[in-house]
Amino acid sequence: MSKLVVRKMELGPIGTNAYLLWEDGGNQAVLIDAPPDCAAEIEPVLAENGLTLRAIWLTHGHWDHMAGASELAGEGVDVLGHSDDKMLFEQPAVMSAFAMPGMEFSPVGITRWIEEGESLDLWGRKVSIFHCPGHCPGNVVFWIPDEGICFVGDVIFSGSIGRADLPGGDFALLERSIREKVYVLPGATKLLPGHGPDTSVEIERGSNPFVRP
Ligand SMILES: [Zn+2]
Numbered sequence: 001m002s003k004l005v006v007r008k009m010e011l012g013p014i015g016t017n018a019y020l021l022w023e024d025g026g027n028q029a030v031l032i033d034a035p036p037d038c039a040a041e042i043e044p045v046l047a048e049n050g051l052t053l054r055a056i057w058l059t060h061g062h063w064d065h066m067a068g069a070s071e072l073a074g075e076g077v078d079v080l081g082h083s084d085d086k087m088l089f090e091q092p093a094v095m096s097a098f099a100m101p102g103m104e105f106s107p108v109g110i111t112r113w114i115e116e117g118e119s120l121d122l123w124g125r126k127v128s129i130f131h132c133p134g135h136c137p138g139n140v141v142f143w144i145p146d147e148g149i150c151f152v153g154d155v156i157f158s159g160s161i162g163r164a165d166l167p168g169g170d171f172a173l174l175e176r177s178i179r180e181k182v183y184v185l186p187g188a189t190k191l192l193p194g195h196g197p198d199t200s201v202e203i204e205r206g207s208n209p210f211v212r213p
Contacts, residue, residue, distance in 0.1 A: 001124050002026060004147055007045060008192070011035040013100050016064040017194050019151060020045060023123050028054045030122065031072065032142065032151050033194060036103065038068035053077055057120075058108070059153025060139045061088025062166075063099045065194060070106040080120075082131060083113045085138025088168075098166060114140060130181040134174020135162030141181065149190045150201075156182055156191060158199035161210045178211045 003024040011018050012035030019032040020042060029051040031042060046053060055078040058066045066081070066089065073079050081089055088095060092105035099105070114120075116131035120142075128143045132155045139162075143150040154162035156178055164171035182191070187202035205213045 004122075004125070004144075006149070006192070008198075009038075009041055009045075011038045011041055012064050012068070013103075014064050015195060017192070017196075018042070019192060021122070022049065022051050026051070026123065028052055028123070030055045030057060032057045033059055033065040033153065034068035034072060035064055036067040036105075037071070039071035042072060055080065057142060057151075058089075058110075059141070059151065059155075059194060060136050061085030061092075061095075061108075062136060062154065063092055063095050063103070063105055065153065066108050067092060067103075067105045069108045073109060077111075079109060079111045080114050081108070081110045082115070082138035082140050084131075084133065085136060086110075086113075088136070088138070094167075116140075132174075132177035132181050134164055134170050134172075134177045136166065136168045139177070143185060143189070145186075148186070148188055149192055150182070150185060151192045152182065153194040155193075156199075156204060156208070156211070157193045157195060158191075158197045158203075159208060160196075161208070175211050178208075179213060183211075183213050 007020040016035040022029040058081040089108040118129045120127040132139045141152045189201045
């Protein structure tokens with residue numbers, strides 16, 4: 001198995017982390033989250049590395065994570081999301097009150113709805129999907145045990161957690177998601193969040209002030 005490359009790119013007007021994944025020497029790529037106007041940044045990286053985008057995996061339906069998906073979607077690109085955020089993907093205008101003034105969003109056409117406990121294949125690696133509601137109803141995290149990494153979107157951040165006060169948010173649910181789905185992963189697992197720096201399960205279990213194990 002070749003080395004998995006994870007290119008972290010902070011994109012869009014409020015600095016959302018997108019992650020472009022490919023295998024060293026490979027010709028396919030997967031994008032985790034698609035901030036607004038991301039195509040202009042992602043396309044040159046694809047071209048430089050001789051990559052074709054095969055899939056966009058969306059951690060949740062907030063505009064800053066998915067409004068760029070329609071720029072990159074097209075034939076041969078699978079777009080994955082959880083059905084509990086269906087309304088946000090299909091009618092993104094409902095969140096426009098929480099976005100930047102004047103921004104308009106195109107609906108995102110999800111081609112495959114994903115569920116708790118499902119597995120994906122990433123060039124021979126297993127990817128486990130866990131449904132982690134609380135920040136918004138359809139949050140999912142993508143855990144790649146072979147690589148010791150988990151893409152957590154806005155569920156948990158370095159020293160912080162996702163907001164639970166936006167429509168569809170629920171702090172008790174978020175707390176449960178973090179305890180039961182994130183804190184139970186191996187301590188060395190690197191957490192790659194939707195905003196800010198990386199962290200690990202061990203660090204957050206030991207010192208996250210908002211959700212104690
Ligand atoms: Zn969010």
